[in-house]
Amino acid sequence: xxxxxxxxxxxLQLMLSGVLYGFAAALMQSISYVFSAQFILQYRATPLTxxxxxxxxxxxxxxxxxxxxxxxxxxxxxxxxxxxxxxxxFYCVGQISLFKAIRASEASRVSPLLGLKVLVLATMxxxxxxxxxxxxxxxxxxxxxxGAIWLSASGGRISLSALLWxxxxxxxxxxxxxxxxxxxxxxxxxxxxxxAAVGVCLCYVICGVLSVLFYPGLKDKQLLLQSAPxxxxxxxxxxxxxACFAEIGVVFGGIVQSSRGVVSILLGVFLTWMGFxxxxxxxxxxxxxxxxxxxxxxxxAIAMFSLGQ
Numbered sequence: 001x002x003x004x005x006x007x008x009x010x011x012l013q014l015m016l017s018g019v020l021y022g023f024a025a026a027l028m029q030s031i032s033y034v035f036s037a038q039f040i041l042q043y044r045a046t047p048l049t050x051x052x053x054x055x056x057x058x059x060x061x062x063x064x065x066x067x068x069x070x071x072x073x074x075x076x077x078x079x080x081x082x083x084x085x086x087x088x089x090f091y092c093v094g095q096i097s098l099f100k101a102i103r104a105s106e107a108s109r110v111s112p113l114l115g116l117k118v119l120v121l122a123t124m125x126x127x128x129x130x131x132x133x134x135x136x137x138x139x140x141x142x143x144x145x146x147g148a149i150w151l152s153a154s155g156g157r158i159s160l161s162a163l164l165w166x167x168x169x170x171x172x173x174x175x176x177x178x179x180x181x182x183x184x185x186x187x188x189x190x191x192x193x194x195x196a197a198v199g200v201c202l203c204y205v206i207c208g209v210l211s212v213l214f215y216p217g218l219k220d221k222q223l224l225l226q227s228a229p230x231x232x233x234x235x236x237x238x239x240x241x242x243a244c245f246a247e248i249g250v251v252f253g254g255i256v257q258s259s260r261g262v263v264s265i266l267l268g269v270f271l272t273w274m275g276f277x278x279x280x281x282x283x284x285x286x287x288x289x290x291x292x293x294x295x296x297x298x299x300x301a302i303a304m305f306s307l308g309q
Contacts, residue, residue, distance in 0.1 A: 015306060018247030021240045022256030028237030029257075030264045033111075034271065035230040043223060047099055052211045053224050057231035059208010062201035069198050071190055083182035084199070088206045090179060094172030097165050105162035111264075113158070113166045115148030115298065118254040120174040125251055133251075133308065140305035144255050147297035150290065177250045184246050196242035200235065255298070255305050262295035 039050055073079075101110045122141045125131040133141070158166075180199065187195040215221075244253040265288075 014247045015252075018244050018253065019256050019302070019306070021244035021247060022253055023259060023263075025237045025240035025244055026257055026260035026263050028233050028240060030260050030267050032230050032233040032237060033264065034267065035233060039227055039230055043226065045223065047102055049223070050227060050230065051095060051099065052214045053227035054231040054234065055204065055207040055211040056215060056224060057228050058204040058235055059206075059211065061232070061235065062204045062208070065197070066201050066205070069194065069201065071194070071198070073187060073190060074198070080183055080186035080202075083179050083186055084202055085206070087176050087179035087183050087199070088203050090172045090176035091203065092172075092207070092210070094169045094176060097169035097172055101162045101165035101169060104165060105158045110158065110162060110166055112148050112151035112294070113163070114170060114173070115151070115258040116145050116166070117170040117174050117177075118251060118258065119145045120170045121177065121251045121254050124174060124178065135308075137305050137308035140255060140301040140308070141251070143304065144258055144298050144301040147294045147301065148258065150294035150297070174250075177245060177254065180242055180245055181250060184242065192243055192246055193239075196239050196246065199242055200238045204235070204238075252305055255302050258298045259295075259302065262292070262299060265291055265295055 036047075036050055036054075039045060040047065098110070098114075118141055122133065122138075126133075183199045183203075184192075184195045187198055190198060241253070241257065244256065247253075248256070
């Protein structure tokens, strides 16, 4: 499989659609984070409880959707089972590491640092696939990483243990992202959206089965329905993200996905203005300006990386 497919060398039309898919993924992820915060605060649940419940919902929904996505290609299990299991395994590694990081520090410190995943992906592309980037693209990657660090550092510092867990989460997510592309490649000749939907559904059916092992330990089974908004918006985000990676590659797609920092800030301001009960309190003006500037830096990185394509 050529590295150009994995890391993305799109034409103008593919680039535009891929960027739009990436922005849609960022928006849906930001909305999912809002629903997740509401769930945790309203029901005093732990992030791990929410994680299990979400994947039970995701697994159930995907199991119901799969028959409508049927294609004879799905009978060739040996063609896609390897990359699919790698996608799921590394995704779980990333999720567990992220949970550990949040336990060791505040979520507002941890989440922006996931933008460092772009640097991990670029390094993997360089040494694993022998990919090369123009200087403007390396500058874009550096700006994206700088923006993530700046965003996390605004208003406080992250602990060393949390930072180590974040790095492990970035590696897990990066390997999962690369496996996503192998999975979609193995599902050819399905169309882009069809392959993305099938890949997402199969991945979350596996995660749902794994979550069943933990579900009996949860006391209040009524919480399952309450976690649905978080799960469904996350599902839409992942379909868009799969499509984004297939169109423009994981490095460029990862940079576009980092726009969720700007989206989250603007969404938080909007929800606060609307009087949403579970919205985060507005930070001090200086902290807000730092976060907005850092997030905007990531948008500049998107433009710069696209210029180098």
